[in-house]
Amino acid sequence: MALLDGKVAVVTGASSGIGRAMALMFAAHGAAIVLTARREPLLHELADTIRQNGGRAEVVAGDVGRPGTHEQVIDAAISKFGGLDIAINNAGIVGAFKPLAEITPEEWQATLDTNLTAAFLGARSQIPAMLDRGGGSIVFTSSFVGTSAGIPGMTAYGASKAALMGLVKGITADYAAQGIRANALLAGGTDTEAAGDQRAKDWAAGLHAMKRIARPEEIASSALFLASSMSSFVTGSALYADGGNAAVK
Secondary structure, X not given: OOOOOOOEEEEEOOOOHXXXXXXXXXXXXXXXXXXXXXXXXXXXXXXXXXXXXXOEEEEEEOOOOOHHHHHHHHHHHHHHHOOOOEEEEOOOOOOOOOOHHHOOHHHHHHHHHHHHHHHHHHHHHHHHHHHHOOOEEEEEEEEOEXXXXXXXXXXXXXXXXXXXXXXXXXXXXXXXXXXXXXXEEEEOOEOOHHHOOHHHHHHHHOOOOOOOOEOHHHHHHXXXXXXXXXHOOOOOOEEEEXXXXXXXX
């Protein structure tokens, strides 16, 4: 069953990893996709793959830390596909990997700019377009780091990801009655380029009750639930897709 027939979605951080898996899965379920990230060649490669499989995709390359990028994304969604129904604010970085007292203000700000401020900028542009369609679903890719657990050296990352729940709750308070749903997807360790080498992946696997890390497609499936009408009464919430990580702390 195609869960997203007739829907238009934007996916930030779509060039690789979880974002790429989300874009492919959403397209397979019938959504037209606007892809954005900084690595334009990878975005065009992904768009070509989606089109070859019978889907629809447009590329807007840019820095999600800049308001203009999000404005261009929304313009593309409206001009190419007629509007916006779903937004996946997925772009993120690990940032400075060091103890808190060793993080410079510039490193701290860079992590927050990508993981938190970009999410705000995205939602700020996405909400008016969704209101024009009578509502929509916004999903923010968060993490177990900073929510159910702290990881040495990842304080900036954890703080920026945990703060996304404040954004989710605020959007819910402001716009739920107007048909806009906002939720956070708290991903566990996932087999992407950001996960590091095999030694790092094996270490991360040990943090999870399932004793493995996720495939990107497993996280994408959870996002599909939050984006689709299957979660029509779910808003302001955090969905853990973490292999039991939070349950065994």
